[in-house]
Amino acid sequence: MAGIYLHIPFCKQKCRYCDFVSFCNRSDVAEAYMACLLKEIEMRGKELAGRTFDTVYFGGGTPSVVDPKYIYAAMRQIKKCFALSVRPEVTIEVNPGTVSEQKIATYKRAGINRFSVGLQTAIDAQLGELGRIHTVRDYLYCTSLLRGENFSADVMLGIKGQTQEDVKKTIEIAAGSGAKHISMYALQPEDGTPIYTDYLNGELPDGDEVAAFYDFGRALLKEKGYRRYEVSNFCKKGFESRHNLNYWRRGEYVGLGVSASSFFSGRRLLNTTDLDEYMKCILSGFYPVIDSEEVSAQDARFEFVMLGLRTAYGVSAAEYQKQFGSDWKQDFSAAYKRTRSYLEEEGDITRIKDEYLFVQNQILSEYAL
Amino acid sequence: MAKASRFLRNFCIIAHIDHGKSTIADRIMELTGQVSKRDMEEQLLDSMDIERERGITIKLTPVRMFYNALDGNEYEFNLIDTPGHVDFTYEVSRSLAACEGALVVVDATQGVEAQTLANVYLALENNLELVPVINKIDLASARIDETKAEIEEVIGLDASEAPCVSAKEGTNIRDILEAVVRCVPPPEGDTDDPLRALIFDSYYDNYKGVILFVRIKDGQVRVGDKIRTFLSERTYDVTEVGAFAPQMQPKGVLLAGEVGYIAASIKSIEDVEVGDTVTFADRPAAAPLPGYKKVQPVVFCGIYPLDGSKFGDLKEAILKLKLNDAALTFEPDNSVALGFGFRCGFLGLLHMEIVQERIEREFNLDIITTAPSVSYLVHKTNGDSFYVDNPSHLPPPAEIDYMEEPIVKAEIYSPPEYLGSIMELCQDKRGVYKNMTYLDERRVRLDYLLPLNEIVYDFFDELKSRTKGYASFDYELAGYQRSKLVKLDILLNGEVCDALSTIVHEDHAYRRGRMLAENLKDAIPRQLFEIPIQAAVGGKIIARETVKAVRKDVLAKCYGGDITRKKKLLEKQKEGKKRMRQVGTVEVPSEVFMEILKTNKDRK
Numbered sequence: 001m002a003g004i005y006l007h008i009p010f011c012k013q014k015c016r017y018c019d020f021v022s023f024c025n026r027s028d029v030a031e032a033y034m035a036c037l038l039k040e041i042e043m044r045g046k047e048l049a050g051r052t053f054d055t056v057y058f059g060g061g062t063p064s065v066v067d068p069k070y071i072y073a074a075m076r077q078i079k080k081c082f083a084l085s086v087r088p089e090v091t092i093e094v095n096p097g098t099v100s101e102q103k104i105a106t107y108k109r110a111g112i113n114r115f116s117v118g119l120q121t122a123i124d125a126q127l128g129e130l131g132r133i134h135t136v137r138d139y140l141y142c143t144s145l146l147r148g149e150n151f152s153a154d155v156m157l158g159i160k161g162q163t164q165e166d167v168k169k170t171i172e173i174a175a176g177s178g179a180k181h182i183s184m185y186a187l188q189p190e191d192g193t194p195i196y197t198d199y200l201n202g203e204l205p206d207g208d209e210v211a212a213f214y215d216f217g218r219a220l221l222k223e224k225g226y227r228r229y230e231v232s233n234f235c236k237k238g239f240e241s242r243h244n245l246n247y248w249r250r251g252e253y254v255g256l257g258v259s260a261s262s263f264f265s266g267r268r269l270l271n272t273t274d275l276d277e278y279m280k281c282i283l284s285g286f287y288p289v290i291d292s293e294e295v296s297a298q299d300a301r302f303e304f305v306m307l308g309l310r311t312a313y314g315v316s317a318a319e320y321q322k323q324f325g326s327d328w329k330q331d332f333s334a335a336y337k338r339t340r341s342y343l344e345e346e347g348d349i350t351r352i353k354d355e356y357l358f359v360q361n362q363i364l365s366e367y368a369l
Numbered sequence: 370m371a372k373a374s375r376f377l378r379n380f381c382i383i384a385h386i387d388h389g390k391s392t393i394a395d396r397i398m399e400l401t402g403q404v405s406k407r408d409m410e411e412q413l414l415d416s417m418d419i420e421r422e423r424g425i426t427i428k429l430t431p432v433r434m435f436y437n438a439l440d441g442n443e444y445e446f447n448l449i450d451t452p453g454h455v456d457f458t459y460e461v462s463r464s465l466a467a468c469e470g471a472l473v474v475v476d477a478t479q480g481v482e483a484q485t486l487a488n489v490y491l492a493l494e495n496n497l498e499l500v501p502v503i504n505k506i507d508l509a510s511a512r513i514d515e516t517k518a519e520i521e522e523v524i525g526l527d528a529s530e531a532p533c534v535s536a537k538e539g540t541n542i543r544d545i546l547e548a549v550v551r552c553v554p555p556p557e558g559d560t561d562d563p564l565r566a567l568i569f570d571s572y573y574d575n576y577k578g579v580i581l582f583v584r585i586k587d588g589q590v591r592v593g594d595k596i597r598t599f600l601s602e603r604t605y606d607v608t609e610v611g612a613f614a615p616q617m618q619p620k621g622v623l624l625a626g627e628v629g630y631i632a633a634s635i636k637s638i639e640d641v642e643v644g645d646t647v648t649f650a651d652r653p654a655a656a657p658l659p660g661y662k663k664v665q666p667v668v669f670c671g672i673y674p675l676d677g678s679k680f681g682d683l684k685e686a687i688l689k690l691k692l693n694d695a696a697l698t699f700e701p702d703n704s705v706a707l708g709f710g711f712r713c714g715f716l717g718l719l720h721m722e723i724v725q726e727r728i729e730r731e732f733n734l735d736i737i738t739t740a741p742s743v744s745y746l747v748h749k750t751n752g753d754s755f756y757v758d759n760p761s762h763l764p765p766p767a768e769i770d771y772m773e774e775p776i777v778k779a780e781i782y783s784p785p786e787y788l789g790s791i792m793e794l795c796q797d798k799r800g801v802y803k804n805m806t807y808l809d810e811r812r813v814r815l816d817y818l819l820p821l822n823e824i825v826y827d828f829f830d831e832l833k834s835r836t837k838g839y840a841s842f843d844y845e846l847a848g849y850q851r852s853k854l855v856k857l858d859i860l861l862n863g864e865v866c867d868a869l870s871t872i873v874h875e876d877h878a879y880r881r882g883r884m885l886a887e888n889l890k891d892a893i894p895r896q897l898f899e900i901p902i903q904a905a906v907g908g909k910i911i912a913r914e915t916v917k918a919v920r921k922d923v924l925a926k927c928y929g930g931d932i933t934r935k936k937k938l939l940e941k942q943k944e945g946k947k948r949m950r951q952v953g954t955v956e957v958p959s960e961v962f963m964e965i966l967k968t969n970k971d972r973k
Contacts, residue, residue: 186923214921253929260929261930268932299936310927358922359920359922360923361938365943368943369940
């Protein structure tokens, strides 16, 4: 398994919680940026010739904010420069406030077969609170265009003023719109974002409330036929995100575009987060990499366990043995002993017990190096 | 017979905290040209960072100066700056033994304070000639005549010719120097006698070994002499002698009457004891100098390295501090929760605080300290009796017949408007009222008997906050008294945490237990399971709080770009755990052990 990630760093408006690399006043350079992206695809394609990729993911920013012709061109370039498997999963993140029938049609023509729709909440006032540019009606319109398609909806927990009733309504709308996949995650107030001030002022629901929303949402999603396959990800049977599963299985991925990160040949790379710097590098024929780190054997083992324990599937001792030639319970014997009561075993698989999945940092930090 | 020089004056300064002692010392040095004004760093003698920051003197510091007096002669002055705080009385008594006279500095706006009086008595015991000095005459509220009258009344010194100065402005400083020449006698002693030098301080220099600060009482010492001390068998070759200028300045010889230092490549810290006498190895004096009376520590606490592997470093640090702080006592200790460390004894709370701070600053060690305790006299039912200062060494209640605790005689000085509040505080701290005296219409003195155990807890802070800092306080030990004392244990998830145990009066146990449990509840981070915090006396639970289990701590998303970040976050979290102590199954941050020291403002 291997994946390709493309970062589209443009937005109409920055959400109040967002700390991703995105720009809302740089539409002037969209064309130049997309041209650079094509160049980077070509550069990496040559370097990684011989590998087969199974998934492509357009993330952002807001990939749906740029002219769909750029997405089409990027996909064409990918198909030209990379070897894709027979039925690749190709996902694009869309903001419900930016779609049109024509855009969706172009995406489909480009080969996109999965959509990740940022709903966040079904309460308009809370969408405003988050700085989202769309309403619940926009979401319903957007998903009506996606009827029959494989799409995912994002649900956010921990919004200012949110109640359990609101969570219920949001999940019902997401499920009712036909989403095959729902990502339900807790708002992370990052330092430097406007919402961080709300957090410091104690205006956001506290950890206990968010945990209660999560438990409630998890039960409701189960009732509606969505099973949890990772801490924040739920789906109808067979609709797991292959692209994301690849991350959690320590599969290789190549990240393209400003701020994108990659993992291949045992190294983790990070592209510059400076838009102009990115373009200058590409135009000069250099990789815009600002950080490149070889993952040590020790680190790799820890990553394997850390990522594996995030998933409902868990850590497979056989798979670990195959990759590292040792027994993971031996390699992490002290941590394993200390955390054993929070784990459950099934055959050679070890996973975090359901009730502890939402407090896993405490458990995982024991395994840290 | 060669007498010590008649142009030599050894003196020190006695003053209450903030009456301007160090500033006067600075002015004197300036006037004698010891330090040029340009090079002058404020409060030159307070060389430790802590001293400058807190504006107090902790260590005695000697300095030599030359003064051309009005009588036409040049005099050599050795000034020994001394601490003013009650906890450092021992340091004061050491410097007094090296002097023939003392300046008694009194703030013209404050009058004579308790601590000044205490040190004056010490000086009189040492047969020192006293020279009163009235400072801060530049302030509008200065009451020079009243202060003079007070000095005559309270101390019993003739103040009619006392120099009236402003150290801040540098006014009339020469009067002080003339008074020293006139009133302080030159030292006695014979330069031909066998060497007898009193060690009044010492410190460890990485290159020269232990440096001895000495007052030569008899004889003389120079480089190359073979010396020994009375308490140690070992002999040393003197490698350097010198005076304090105030930096150490080598000179050829130190003669009887002089104050200076001796370096002799002394590598073993344990070989030197302050108060001991240095003499010649081959021609020893017949008997040592009287030395100092051993001080008994009154406040105790456990000191542990934050990082358990740094025990060796902590030991080294404490040994080196001891060299320079004779009043500090210590012995190895072992706690289930905190590992290996030391049980240390101090002269008081400030002394304890200063030592803790010096370990952290001068030796760059992070430490955990346990709640301060005092030394209790335990009488067992089998007739044995012994002292216990560590709560975890207390025998089980069934084996204890009764216990006694140290009591202090406390003098509290305050403006009258705070009397009610102070009395209430003393009442609350099990104090027994003894006496009340109006010193003048602005100042009242209250005498109380108080258990020391209450004072080490939060008495100082309370007194300060209740009197807006106006009250001053001094105490001295006044023996032991039978008392109903119990050991208060703290249980975390059902297990006793030895480092959090304290000995308290029975009547206060419930209140203290509840307060502690509440404080700990806020200080212990939530973990994966619920943690009951219980306070117990003799196995009976008297208070209970609960730290709820954590319910959410996960990073919501973990996609391609998040993996490195998450890895780092977990590593950081693990690093943080290393700073935690394991009490049974519970992880306890090191700060928690200090939590027990905190006072609870709203405990009523």
